[in-house]
Amino acid sequence: MLSLMNIRLYVSIIAVLTVSLTLTINNSYAAEVTVSIPEGAALANCTQNLDDIKCYNPGILTIDKGTTVTWKNDDPTASHTVTSGVTFVMKGSGPDGKFDSSLIAPNASWSFTFNEVGEFPYFCSLHPLMVGKVIVQEGTAQVENRLVITSDPALPYDRTTNQAMTLTIKPDSGDIVGKKLTYHVEILNASATIWDGILDATKGILELHIMPGDGEVSVSEAEEVGDNTRYHLSGAIFNTNGDYNLRAEVIAIDGEQVEPTTKQEFSISVVPEFPLAAILPMIVGFSAVLALLRMKRINI
């Protein structure tokens, strides 16, 4: 028997696997850039023009967040450092402690990954006229559009509680976040469509408030609740036990029709109100009371 605990365990395992997979994929996209320290850098002065390439080449480097920068010492005549902060020659207060390569020998390299947006001036602690700067921008790389679907209450859904179920479809990443989205939503039971519709979500977040009942499925007008656009669905949805599926795909962004490539599926397991395991002890208990009453009657 698949107990609730087991299901929760499996869900946790799947969640961990998904997160690890996502991190792996993100890492493989991380950019790498090299800055050369040219020959003669020790004698150069770039304090008047950070864009000069005689100290660090390039002197001003603009990168996306998450980029790893490698400084290679191509100067065979001297060791150098890459020390964050503004050199005292430029009226700065010296090292600010954000990064420091310590000595980079001729032909050696040193790397640092920039995970924060901002401007990072640096200099060589041996030759304070050697200066450079790294400008880190929010990544412009395309992030995959992704939808996340959640349910409240948590699954499996017990249809006998006569409780409404809220399914939330939310853009999680990519250029769909925060935009007005039009969804094609489908609810299936054993691969047969029991309801489908086209629904707008003003800020992209769609909330389906589902009250299982009988009869044809009807959907309410849109209702704006904070950032969510809520629709009430009632009728014959989730009113029998089994495995259901919710399918959502984005068919328009800000009113512009798009290929429905952004989609997500969510499986919903619907269970009975009183499982047999709960009913059996009740029947046994009730019978015992009846038997006791009869025995008493006989004794009297």
Ligand SMILES: [Cu+2]
């Ligand atoms: Cu130097």
